[in-house]
Amino acid sequence: MTRATDPQAGGLRRGETFVDVADGYRLWVEMTGDPERPALLLVMGANASGQCWPDELVELLSRDHFVVRYDHRDTGRSTHAFHERPYPIRALADDAIAVLDALRIARAHVVGMSLGGTLVQLLLLDHADRLLSATIFGSALIAGAAPDPGISDDDLPGPDPRLLALWAELGQERDPEAELRWRVEHWRVLNGAILPFDAEEFADLERRIATHSGTWHSPAAHALADQSGMERGAELANVSVPTLVIDAPEDPITPPPHADRLARAIPTATRVTVPGLGHALPLAVVPPLATAITTHTGQRP
Template sequence: METFVEAGDGYRLWVETAGEDDLPPLLLVMGAGASGLGWPDALVARLARHHRVIRYDHRDTGRSTRAFHERPYAVRDLAGDAVAVLDALSVDRAHVAGMSMGGYLVQLLLLDHPRRLLSAALWGTSVLGGARPDPEIRDEDLPGPDPRLLAMWEQMGQERDREAELEWRVEHWRLLNGDVLPFDAQEFGDLERRVAAHSGTWRQSSAHALADQSGMERGEELARVTVPTLVVDAPEDPITPPPHAARLARAIPSARLVTVPGLGHALGSAAVPPLADAILAHTRSVDADGRTS
């Protein structure tokens, strides 16, 4: 089912649900600049066997309102949008999963809206700034993004014709995928064509990169989180490589760290089964404990 949700300040968000309405809800929170279609249909279908799965387009992506330059916002406002989606769908509490920037937003939800979360799962992200020092994993020792990606990001937003833009995006996905799991260029090319058709444009928005990042230095507060949390270690992630996930898991007392071998920062078909299995094992254990009541 597709619908639109009012998120405030004139923003409307495209939302899609899958799975039976009486199943435990699972909200998927995507990364920066990414449409909800970034969640592969195959992953949504696997999760929807056990959950009412909710995916949506962030502001300035997909079919949601694009108005950043007229009505700018902060990254933290995107966490509020996730709550607005739950409110609009009359969902009191939900399992929530986020990757990349979505992982930062899930951390904000853990801090500001813990009563709305049955559980949390996050990967491809890092701990919020200001976290308590860790004697085993020092922040200064956390590696940055792969230099090959940094070089590609310098070209982001350059004027290219459609075929050149598609080629650039597929190559970007190739790097994000990592070097272990197989990479299918056709699969990611088809994804980009679907996203462009869904969005009605090939133009990449810079809104999330330009959004105010203040109010994100809240890592120290993660020490009080009690919501059952799964941190997925993606060993081939070229943006937040190990030990970023371990550092995040150590900052959240309720967190459990699970490695998905070969996982990078892309959700290709080879990544879907093990990632879905990890998420479902986590949500099932929470539901079995009776925490849905």
């Protein structure tokens, strides 16, 4: 059974609460905007707190939606217990539904970035009745899809080698100053080469995340979690939920044509490009990203 620890959260009030999900995990959840507006659930990427969604983006989206963001297991203020109670990555998709259940949200627009986009693909397959629409970016097509004669696997580049080198250091113990430097450098590579990179902007973000989390420890549980059970790409051919795939042309993890390949696998998908978008969310991309999402959800013409 899932529930919000604050019973008022079931009445869709704005603010923060905690939601109890499976295996003794508790998730931090924040609600922003008018509860009478359509719900929009933000699903962040691997090892990333919900605080990685820029406040400015949440504010723009909340003008037209009741926005919910949350910390995955083993991130932010949610329970950190992977080594005692390990779980498969697919459990994180169940957590997204558990959040909706606890808040008594019957259906929501769902937006997923990076691993969040992978989880949204699973939601499209297993919980389509709970989705008003889906938006995916910074994410690759899940495994198991039928071959595409237009885009072969050989056409899909892998992550930037600089990221692979940084990921090899994920979870290492560092003092707060060294951890902050590592995280800012990570964001620098994720940002891509087109949009100017403001190191202080991302340093401020990481300071807020550390304050929110109460620690500078670098989470790495999702990199260790079981990846099995997600080889279901062929099933996306049956999706009927309106889906938007946002192409991030400067993404160093899933560069073009990953977004095109994903969009081609989903019959209801449309694809738009946010110029300059990489695998980070600097303030410069917030307005066009918000416009793309709200246009897709039908809240903006």
